[in-house]
Amino acid sequence: MSFRGVTGLARVAWRNLWRNRRRTLIVLSSVVVGVFVLVLFDTLNLGMVEQMLDNQLRLHIGHVQIHRQGYHANPAVEHFFRKAEALRQQVAAEPEVRAVAPRVLVHGLLSSAYNNGGVQLVGVAPEAESLVTFIAEQLVAGRYLAAEGPEILIGERLARKLEVRLGDRVVAMAARPDGQIGSEVFRVVGLFRTVSADFDRTMAFIPIDRARAMLGLPPDAAHELAVLLDDVRQADALKTRLQAALPDTLEVLTYRDVVPLLVMQRDLYAEMMYLFYLIIGVALIFGIINAMLMAVMERLPEFGVLRAIGMSEGRLFLLVSLESLLIGLLGTAIGWALSLPVYAYLARHGLDLAVFSEALAAFGVGSVIYPRLTFRVVWNAWLIIPLVAWLGALYPAWRAIHVEPVEAMRAV
Amino acid sequence: MNPNAIVRAEQVTKIYDEGAVPVQALRGVSLTIEPGEFTVIAGPSGSGKTTLLNLLGALDVPTEGRVFFEGQDLSTLSRRERARLRLYKIGFVFQAYNLIPVLTALENVEFVLLLQGVPERERRRRALEVLEQLGIGELAHKRPHEMSGGQQQRVAVARAVVSHPRLVLADEPTANLDSATGARLLDLMEQLNRTQGVTFVFSSHDPQVIERGRRLLRLHDGRIEREERR
Numbered sequence: 001m002s003f004r005g006v007t008g009l010a011r012v013a014w015r016n017l018w019r020n021r022r023r024t025l026i027v028l029s030s031v032v033v034g035v036f037v038l039v040l041f042d043t044l045n046l047g048m049v050e051q052m053l054d055n056q057l058r059l060h061i062g063h064v065q066i067h068r069q070g071y072h073a074n075p076a077v078e079h080f081f082r083k084a085e086a087l088r089q090q091v092a093a094e095p096e097v098r099a100v101a102p103r104v105l106v107h108g109l110l111s112s113a114y115n116n117g118g119v120q121l122v123g124v125a126p127e128a129e130s131l132v133t134f135i136a137e138q139l140v141a142g143r144y145l146a147a148e149g150p151e152i153l154i155g156e157r158l159a160r161k162l163e164v165r166l167g168d169r170v171v172a173m174a175a176r177p178d179g180q181i182g183s184e185v186f187r188v189v190g191l192f193r194t195v196s197a198d199f200d201r202t203m204a205f206i207p208i209d210r211a212r213a214m215l216g217l218p219p220d221a222a223h224e225l226a227v228l229l230d231d232v233r234q235a236d237a238l239k240t241r242l243q244a245a246l247p248d249t250l251e252v253l254t255y256r257d258v259v260p261l262l263v264m265q266r267d268l269y270a271e272m273m274y275l276f277y278l279i280i281g282v283a284l285i286f287g288i289i290n291a292m293l294m295a296v297m298e299r300l301p302e303f304g305v306l307r308a309i310g311m312s313e314g315r316l317f318l319l320v321s322l323e324s325l326l327i328g329l330l331g332t333a334i335g336w337a338l339s340l341p342v343y344a345y346l347a348r349h350g351l352d353l354a355v356f357s358e359a360l361a362a363f364g365v366g367s368v369i370y371p372r373l374t375f376r377v378v379w380n381a382w383l384i385i386p387l388v389a390w391l392g393a394l395y396p397a398w399r400a401i402h403v404e405p406v407e408a409m410r411a412v
Numbered sequence: 413m414n415p416n417a418i419v420r421a422e423q424v425t426k427i428y429d430e431g432a433v434p435v436q437a438l439r440g441v442s443l444t445i446e447p448g449e450f451t452v453i454a455g456p457s458g459s460g461k462t463t464l465l466n467l468l469g470a471l472d473v474p475t476e477g478r479v480f481f482e483g484q485d486l487s488t489l490s491r492r493e494r495a496r497l498r499l500y501k502i503g504f505v506f507q508a509y510n511l512i513p514v515l516t517a518l519e520n521v522e523f524v525l526l527l528q529g530v531p532e533r534e535r536r537r538r539a540l541e542v543l544e545q546l547g548i549g550e551l552a553h554k555r556p557h558e559m560s561g562g563q564q565q566r567v568a569v570a571r572a573v574v575s576h577p578r579l580v581l582a583d584e585p586t587a588n589l590d591s592a593t594g595a596r597l598l599d600l601m602e603q604l605n606r607t608q609g610v611t612f613v614f615s616s617h618d619p620q621v622i623e624r625g626r627r628l629l630r631l632h633d634g635r636i637e638r639e640e641r642r
Contacts, residue, residue: 311498
């Protein structure tokens with residue numbers, strides 16, 4: 001059937017919709033509410049999982065990391081590389097790179113006068129580190145690290161465990177590459193509180209030169225370069241390029257390589273949205289089947305006449321399913337129109353879930369969630385909801401086309 | 413046997429087997445409809461008029477016997493093919509008018525052409541032309557509920573003839589109309605028959621329809637009891 005014919009039928013279908021205005025409005029409003037809820041829920045959910053990942057990446061991991069070959073598999077203190085500053089400059093010169101921070105990393109023990117605990121000691125160049133991660137902005141007490149001096153930043157939770165306050169001294173101990181134990185006294189200059197409770201319990205930051213001295217490393221040594229990009233999506237491209245450019249003794253990893261579970265978790269959360277679509281879709285489809293079936297049953301004689309004057313089964317089927325499809329499309333359009341201002345507001349101001357912030361902190365999410373609209377959300381709503389509406393018309397349309405013209409005409 | 417025959421029924425029998433007792437609506441009816449006829453199938457209720465009309469109109473298939481439309485055996489056609497035959501070759505006028513309520517008079521007439529795939533501009537032109545011819549051009553933009561029964565039935569006639577079918581079947585077309593309105597409707601159909609050679613077959617027990625038929629078939633208990641030509 002020609003497109004012209006379809007538009008002609010669509011016009012008839014459209015008018016048929018409004019024969020029972022109230023019924024159509026009820027079905028339509030259920031579609032509108034469904035789309036409204038889906039769009040907001042999907043964008044918020046996506047915003048949350050992206051934020052969760054982004055928080056983890058901006059907290060410590062960065063978008064790309066460079067180590068000595070084999071460090072990722074076995075992060076031992078002796079697996080450092082040299083000429084860290086030259087390498088940092090080389091990487092920083094890449095166009096998509098926003099900042100690069102060198103780090104010395106070692107697992108060790110932190111002791112106060114009252115208690116002790118295992119920590120990940122991170123030797124950082126304070127200036128560079130503050131450009132790559134936002135640890136400097138997470139302080140709840142004290143100040144950020146200065147470039148030199150025996151200073152340490154620890155999490156609020158760790159401070160509580162060690163029963164230390166600002167200005168108190170702690171002793172750090174860690175194994176050196178030469179097999180000795182290195183140790184040094186640090187003064188607590190700042191306390192941080194991040195979205196991740198785990199991070200706050202286990203991370204301790206010290207100036208990188210102090211870390212090298214304590215571990216007996218050469219002054220140009222580092223275990224890691226953490227790289228922040230303008231756009232996280234450039235990570236793979238940069239990895240490929242750096243791998244080619246850098247010597248084989250170095251390994252280049254993207255965040256996917258470093259925290260694959262986190263990436264999987266994000267993808268899983270996104271996938272779980274389809275379950276939500278399914279639930280909404282099932283709820284909608286029964287309303288649609290019911291309404292369309294009523295609309296069909298009360299018009300059986302009319303369908304008989306249409307069949308009598310020569311309308312084919314295919315076209316009659318099309319007519320009925322178009323009615324439902326039109327409700328689906330119209331409802332989706334209205335649902336979108338209503339959800340967009342709300343989305344825009346939330347995208348600007350965020351949705352404050354302070355009530356749940358303890359629970360969210362455990363997931364590494366901030367308490368304010370910003371929805372995120374992607375093409376996938378647009379596609380999902382515009383494809384799935386009208387499709388559901390159309391599916392809901394299949395059985396009613398099947399009933400319509402199985403009308404016998406003779407029977408129907410006898411009934412009128 | 414006339415090779416020009418539009419439709420020919422051969423010893424058709426129709427048994428409705430739906431209730432507890434099978435009902436034999438037709439018992440071996442044979443007839444031929446030729447171009448230009450203005451034929452009335454008359455008979456009391458239950459005599460089988462509508463059943464016969466449905467068989468001639470490819471709406472139903474006989475239990476026994478065969479119906480040929482333009483020489484083609486209807487029993488060999490699929491539902492789809494029969495729908496197509498009705499669309500292109502047969503016009504229907506029903507007792508209850510049966511216009512599509514959401515469409516205007518013009519759109520109702522156009523609808524058949526829409527189904528035939530006629531381009532919009534042409535179908536509009538042809539539909540308007542037919543409405544004008546039938547003297548109901550002023551009804552073009554009215555919906556069925558805004559029209560009287562007589563007006564609706566005229567639109568139904570326009571719908572039946574707009575695509576120049578070989579045969580127009582009218583099942584009790586005047587049954588819901590008062591006699592003056594019914595008479596005007598019959599005038600209209602007679603005029604179409606005379607000036608354009610449209611072939612009409614009516615089923616009716618309305619005396620004024622029976623009076624106008626140039627050929628009259630009296631049906632009784634599923635058999636043709638008597639046939640008159642005038």
